[in-house]
Amino acid sequence: MSQFQVELAADMSALLKAAMRRMASSVSIVSATGPDGGRAAMTATSVTSLSLDPPSMLVCVNRNAWLYQTLRLGGDFCINVLGADQIAMAQSCGGKSQGDARFAQGWGDEMGVPVLIGAPSAIVCGQVTRLALGTHDVIVGHVKRVLVDDAQVDPLLYVSGA
Numbered sequence: 001m002s003q004f005q006v007e008l009a010a011d012m013s014a015l016l017k018a019a020m021r022r023m024a025s026s027v028s029i030v031s032a033t034g035p036d037g038g039r040a041a042m043t044a045t046s047v048t049s050l051s052l053d054p055p056s057m058l059v060c061v062n063r064n065a066w067l068y069q070t071l072r073l074g075g076d077f078c079i080n081v082l083g084a085d086q087i088a089m090a091q092s093c094g095g096k097s098q099g100d101a102r103f104a105q106g107w108g109d110e111m112g113v114p115v116l117i118g119a120p121s122a123i124v125c126g127q128v129t130r131l132a133l134g135t136h137d138v139i140v141g142h143v144k145r146v147l148v149d150d151a152q153v154d155p156l157l158y159v160s161g162a
Helices: 003-009 012-020 066-071 084-096 099-103
Strands: 028-033 039-044 047-052 055-062 077-081 107-110 113-116 121-133 136-148
Touching (some): 028 066, 028 084, 039 055, 039 084, 077 113, 084 099, 113 121
Antiparallel strands (some): 028 039, 047 055, 055 136, 121 136
16 A cells, blocks of 8 residues: 555544644734724734735634634734743643733733734734634734844744644
8 A cells, every 4th residue: 555545544634733743833922802802812823924915914713712703803913923932921822821811911002902022023914804714714914013023033933742
């Protein structure tokens, strides 16, 4: 049996998960403010630039995530790229804390969206569209503002489940 046939016979989700654990990803916190003023944030690795003309980003969000309930209303969001020294914040927004506890310290506001103070970079986006696929939505935003720290970059990376 060829390798291709073996992969088709196996659990594709498990294989994909194993393959993705071998791909290092930058860690970000995606934050947003809802129309009622409520804030939401989640740790994410499925974030990437989409285009430079027009400047745009995309983020993939599970529809079961608390942040999704805010983003589904079409509001702006911020991609806060984390540095290696911000692992505690990544863990907090990755499930350790819930609700407003995620905003207990270290947050400011930029154009009405929560921005993590001290993040190496923050990209504020106006939501343009959403595409539903499986358990997630791909959310596209046009870049409205970019904040970049001039300090040397030491990114927080996620690989092999940690």
